[in-house]
Amino acid sequence: MATLVALAAVFVPGGDAFGYRFYWRTVDDSPLPVAADAARWDPAVWGPGRTLQFVVADSPGWTEPWEDARGEEQEPPFASPAGVIPFARKALAYWSAPASTDIHWAVTGVGGELHAERDHVNAIRMHPFGHGASYAHIWDRNGVIVECDVSLNPRHTQDLEGRALEVLIHEFGHCLGLAHSAMFPTWDTWGWRHAFRPALWDADPVMSYGYLPEPALTPDDRIGASLLRPAPGWLDRVGSIAGQVTVDGRPARYVPVFATLISGEEVVASANTFTNGEGFFAIEGLSPGGYLLAAGAMGDISGNSSLVDRGATLGSTDQYLLEPVRVAAGQVTRVPPISLRAGREASPFRRE
Numbered sequence: 001m002a003t004l005v006a007l008a009a010v011f012v013p014g015g016d017a018f019g020y021r022f023y024w025r026t027v028d029d030s031p032l033p034v035a036a037d038a039a040r041w042d043p044a045v046w047g048p049g050r051t052l053q054f055v056v057a058d059s060p061g062w063t064e065p066w067e068d069a070r071g072e073e074q075e076p077p078f079a080s081p082a083g084v085i086p087f088a089r090k091a092l093a094y095w096s097a098p099a100s101t102d103i104h105w106a107v108t109g110v111g112g113e114l115h116a117e118r119d120h121v122n123a124i125r126m127h128p129f130g131h132g133a134s135y136a137h138i139w140d141r142n143g144v145i146v147e148c149d150v151s152l153n154p155r156h157t158q159d160l161e162g163r164a165l166e167v168l169i170h171e172f173g174h175c176l177g178l179a180h181s182a183m184f185p186t187w188d189t190w191g192w193r194h195a196f197r198p199a200l201w202d203a204d205p206v207m208s209y210g211y212l213p214e215p216a217l218t219p220d221d222r223i224g225a226s227l228l229r230p231a232p233g234w235l236d237r238v239g240s241i242a243g244q245v246t247v248d249g250r251p252a253r254y255v256p257v258f259a260t261l262i263s264g265e266e267v268v269a270s271a272n273t274f275t276n277g278e279g280f281f282a283i284e285g286l287s288p289g290g291y292l293l294a295a296g297a298m299g300d301i302s303g304n305s306s307l308v309d310r311g312a313t314l315g316s317t318d319q320y321l322l323e324p325v326r327v328a329a330g331q332v333t334r335v336p337p338i339s340l341r342a343g344r345e346a347s348p349f350r351r352e
């Protein structure tokens with residue numbers, strides 16, 4: 001049985017892609033990974049309150065048979081390119097629904113046969129290889145996003161009524177400017193993650209390579225999107241937690257930090273971010289309340305192997321701070337250093 005996963009790549013030509021929740025212009029110069037440094041849409045192209053338009057490219061793949069990973073021919077994805085429109089609209093609506101976001105975008109119909117080059121048309125395309133990824137291609141001009149094209153793999157069209165919609169939601173999340181989130185720190189193999197949903201975490205973010213029981217945005221996804229395109233007034237109603245993570249006294253590089261909002265005995269929301277190269281982190285966009293913090297090396301590096309290439313700290317212990325950290329609107333709550341220890345015997349896991 002094929003498992004549909006939000007396997008996807010993103011290309012930022014000429015840009016400085018960085019696997020944080022956002023894309024960056026000057027990642028190595030950024031003293032603290034905050035939303036203010038994230039690459040955003042050119043306001044002249046997609047300004048506040050305005051609607052970004054996509055068209056479906058009239059590329060042949062929509063209506064042609066395709067070859068899956070086993071070399072077997074599969075039925076054409078759709079009878080016509082317009083067949084994808086309801087699914088694309090549904091996927092876009094996940095991002096525009098939260099009241100905390102200023103995200104208005106639409107699919108206007110089927111356009112011409114568009115190509116990969118920057119052409120100032122945001123396109124949804126089909127590419128005919130059944131064994132590759134779906135991906136978003138973000139075009140930037142001096143670090144400012146001016147266009148996004150989504151290329152869908154035909155194997156991700158087979159269950160768009162169900163789980164495969166996650167792929168479209170995920171790719172449109174890249175178009176917003178979101179990079180890959182971490183999965184929550186469940187140190188099981190892929191199959192076991194399905195079986196044991198831990199009580200402490202939400203489902204994995206749609207912007208991670210993790211597991212969602214159904215297509216949805218998690219609080220982590222909503223917060224990331226809202227920080228990039230906030231609804232008027234929202235930023236005034238949220239706060240941040242900032243600090244540093246160390247491992248044996250040295251900065252813990254690119255390790256995920258998780259903030260979980262607790263109300264009574266209920267887990268209300270979880271969000272995560274990565275430390276930067278100096279171990280600093282800031283989790284922004286948090287509703288006021290008491291948060292449990294946790295940090296530790298990635299257990300599953302799928303979707304974030306670029307951070308490993310940059311020297312991410314691996315194989316450390318986890319640290320859970322069980323004294324809630326108070327977050328207040330409009331404020332940054334600074335926490336003492338979170339100390340990890342090296343030497344955990346675990347191999348980072350990566351799904352191909």
Ligand SMILES: [Zn+2]
Pocket residue numbers: 007008009010170174180
């Ligand atoms: Zn992706």
